Amino acid sequence: xxxxxxxxxxxxxxxxxxxxxxxxxxxxxxxxxxxxxxxxxxxxxxxxxxxxxxxxxxxxxxxxxxxxxxxxxxxxxxxxxxxxxxxxxxxxxxxxxxxxxxxxxxxxxxxxxxxxxxxxxxxxxxxxxxxxxxxxxxxxxxxxxxxxxxxxxxxxxxxxxxxxxx
Amino acid sequence: xxxxxxxxxxxxxxxxxxxxxxxxxxxxxxxxxxxxxxxxxxxxxxxxxxxxxxxxxxxxxxxxxxxxxxxxxxxxxxxxxxxxxxxxxxxxxxxxxxxxxxxxxxxxxxxxxxxxxxxxxxxxxxxxxxxxxxxxxxxxxxxxxxxxxxxxxxxxxxxxxxxxxxxxxxxxxxxxxxxxxxxxxxxxxxxxxxxxxxxxxxxxxxxxxxxxxxxxxxxxxxxxxxxxxxxxxxxxxxxxxxxxxxxxxxxxxxxxxxxxxxxxxxxxxxxxxxxxxxxxxxxxxxxxxxxxxxxxxxxxxxxxxxxxxxxxxxxxxxxxxxxxxxxxxxxxxxxxxxxxxxxxxxxxxxxxxxxxxxxxxxxxxxxxxxxxxxxxxxxxxxxxxxxxxxxxxxxxxxxxxxxxxxxxxxxxxxxxxxxxxxxxxxxxxxxxxxxxxxxxxxxxxx
Ligand SMILES: Cc1cc2nc3c(=O)[nH]c(=O)nc-3n(C[C@H](O)[C@H](O)[C@H](O)COP(=O)(O)O)c2cc1C
Ligand code: SF4
Ligand code: FES
Numbered sequence: 359x360x361x362x363x364x365x366x367x368x369x370x371x372x373x374x375x376x377x378x379x380x381x382x383x384x385x386x387x388x389x390x391x392x393x394x395x396x397x398x399x400x401x402x403x404x405x406x407x408x409x410x411x412x413x414x415x416x417x418x419x420x421x422x423x424x425x426x427x428x429x430x431x432x433x434x435x436x437x438x439x440x441x442x443x444x445x446x447x448x449x450x451x452x453x454x455x456x457x458x459x460x461x462x463x464x465x466x467x468x469x470x471x472x473x474x475x476x477x478x479x480x481x482x483x484x485x486x487x488x489x490x491x492x493x494x495x496x497x498x499x500x501x502x503x504x505x506x507x508x509x510x511x512x513x514x515x516x517x518x519x520x521x522x523x524x
Numbered sequence: 525x526x527x528x529x530x531x532x533x534x535x536x537x538x539x540x541x542x543x544x545x546x547x548x549x550x551x552x553x554x555x556x557x558x559x560x561x562x563x564x565x566x567x568x569x570x571x572x573x574x575x576x577x578x579x580x581x582x583x584x585x586x587x588x589x590x591x592x593x594x595x596x597x598x599x600x601x602x603x604x605x606x607x608x609x610x611x612x613x614x615x616x617x618x619x620x621x622x623x624x625x626x627x628x629x630x631x632x633x634x635x636x637x638x639x640x641x642x643x644x645x646x647x648x649x650x651x652x653x654x655x656x657x658x659x660x661x662x663x664x665x666x667x668x669x670x671x672x673x674x675x676x677x678x679x680x681x682x683x684x685x686x687x688x689x690x691x692x693x694x695x696x697x698x699x700x701x702x703x704x705x706x707x708x709x710x711x712x713x714x715x716x717x718x719x720x721x722x723x724x725x726x727x728x729x730x731x732x733x734x735x736x737x738x739x740x741x742x743x744x745x746x747x748x749x750x751x752x753x754x755x756x757x758x759x760x761x762x763x764x765x766x767x768x769x770x771x772x773x774x775x776x777x778x779x780x781x782x783x784x785x786x787x788x789x790x791x792x793x794x795x796x797x798x799x800x801x802x803x804x805x806x807x808x809x810x811x812x813x814x815x816x817x818x819x820x821x822x823x824x825x826x827x828x829x830x831x832x833x834x835x836x837x838x839x840x841x842x843x844x845x846x847x848x849x850x851x852x853x854x855x856x857x858x859x860x861x862x863x864x865x866x867x868x869x870x871x872x873x874x875x876x877x878x879x880x881x882x883x884x885x886x887x888x889x890x891x892x893x894x895x896x897x898x899x900x901x902x903x904x905x906x907x908x909x910x911x912x913x914x915x916x917x918x919x920x921x922x923x924x925x926x927x928x929x930x931x932x933x934x935x936x937x938x939x940x941x942x943x944x945x946x947x948x949x950x951x952x953x954x955x956x957x958x959x960x961x962x963x964x965x966x967x968x969x970x
Contacts, residue, residue, distance in 0.1 A: 448625030
């Protein structure tokens with residue numbers, strides 16, 4: 359086990375969570391994905407500071423850290439909006455009208471999947487099966503699963519977030 | 525706490541048989557005592573006290589159990605390969621990546637009966653001589669992750685995991701590892717790379733993980749449902765298990781029923797049950813007065829089975845024969861409102877996006893195939909494009925490195941086999957009979 363801990367980029371307390379995760383895994387190289395998860399959970403996304411800090415702590419080159427962070431779909435290098443909306447595009451949801459729900463949400467937010475509104479209010483993501491196929495079509499609004507949605511219902515949730523739907 | 529997990533759909537006409545799901549929805553998954561009250565960990569304890577690893581493997585082999593993660597590889601054979609492999613350190617891995625969109629069986633098992641999976645892994649570890657193990661679970665399943673971690677802690681407290689378990693020389697430590705949203709990580713060599721903290725890209729086999737897996741050590745990797753079958757086999761005996769199912773597919777299979785069907789949810793049926801029994805007797809048939817068109821099994825690697833084959837029994841060989849596969853157990857029912865060209869395009873888009881990019885046939889081939897399907901769906905394709913698509917199916921299937929690329933053409937091949945007339949309608953008549961594709965939307969606008 360390696361013990362020489364690297365100082366975090368700032369005195370933000372959230373780095374301690376990341377450090378604790380890496381310590382639990384003995385600062386071994388295989389802690390990389392767990393460490394990135396922990397950093398993203400704490401900060402919402404992975405910035406250069408986070409990638410460098412994790413790399414140094416685990417004695418991995420930045421190229422390796424960057425390679426892993428960009429390979430996996432769940433890691434994001436850009437800050438997310440205040441609210442996130444995840445639309446399921448798994449097969450069951452696709453068959454039951456997922457594409458129409460996505461279209462309605464895209465129109466309501468004025469951005470496409472994978473994008474964040476210019477006012478940083480809403481990030482729109484798509485997922486491949488949320489494991490709630492019985493509720494198809496499923497959408498997660500800020501971590502809360504909602505199922506069997508009509509396109510109009512989904513759009514009005516977004517409009518509420520955007521601040522013009524009453 | 526309340527038991528918030530779901531069990532199998534109600535069994536109104538005795539078509540189901542609950543073995544894997546025997547406790548699902550009936551016991552509190554966060555309480556090890558509840559699991560023990562229904563006989564949990566007694567089997568593992570008996571095995572450790574009174575059976576040799578070779579005897580355990582013999583039982584599993586005699587039961588005829590085959591891997592539930594998709595390919596159906598005989599479990600006893602894999603275990604004996606790992607047991608025989610040389611190496612002082614061996615690992616055991618549970619594949620809980622469940623990447624097929626439209627499948628939620630493994631998630632339900634992990635959430636509803638996590639100790640059952642752990643107990644199966646303990647027995648497996650004892651049989652192959654592994655002392656460390658990982659459960660690789662997709663990060664999209666936070667509840668399953670939480671419950672497994674909690675279950676591991678409880679088992680450690682009860683002395684069921686750790687050093688010298690139940691006073692025997694056997695030791696085992698288990699850890700949960702999270703995926704990060706890459707479908708290809710369900711493939712075993714990619715999964716192992718991911719556990720090691722690397723990009724999840726497959727590597728050529730051999731060597732198989734059984735000989736050279738995690739950090740070059742012999743590694744046993746099985747699916748969640750496979751492990752969940754171990755306890756009943758050793759509790760009730762291999763003969764009992766082998767008496768259920770068909771000649772070559774033993775036991776039961778859990779399926780996730782979804783799509784255009786009256787009752788959606790999980791079911792568990794003996795192997796050999798027909799698709800008709802599943803869709804009509806258990807699933808309640810097609811709602812809204814529509815007609816059954818096809819059922820998709822096997823996810824992006826599988827195929828669409830049309831109404832003409834609805835009496836096909838579900839077992840590994842029969843499903844393959846009709847151009848699909850068992851896969852992990854997703855079963856998506858489609859009615860006449862689905863367009864088969866659109867469905868094929870949907871799966872191809874999936875494989876194209878999820879291709880890890882390591883080999884050219886898959887990386888470039890799936891993109892080219894997707895382009896052709898897009899052309900067809902927009903009414904811009906010719907018959908030459910169709911011929912090109914069929915050539916590409918062949919090329920991508922035969923030259924890709926891993927199962928993702930090798931199976932990516934399957935949804936196209938199976939829809940072409942059964943619904944060629946729909947492709948022709950798009951290409952020749954420039955219409956989409958189900959009014960789904962852009963070609964007929966344009967018509968409607970005009
Ligand atoms: C692209 C791809 C994705 C896969 N995804 C999964 C999966 O999500 N879950 C799973 O158990 N097996 C998956 N597999 C199969 C595994 O590689 C492996 O065969 C399986 O985990 C072995 O366990 P079993 O013998 O118990 O089925 C996948 C294979 C491929 C090629
Ligand atoms: S077939 Fe596709 S997913 Fe598999 S190794 Fe090649 S590029 Fe990667
Ligand atoms: S396909 Fe949407 S939850 Fe499974």
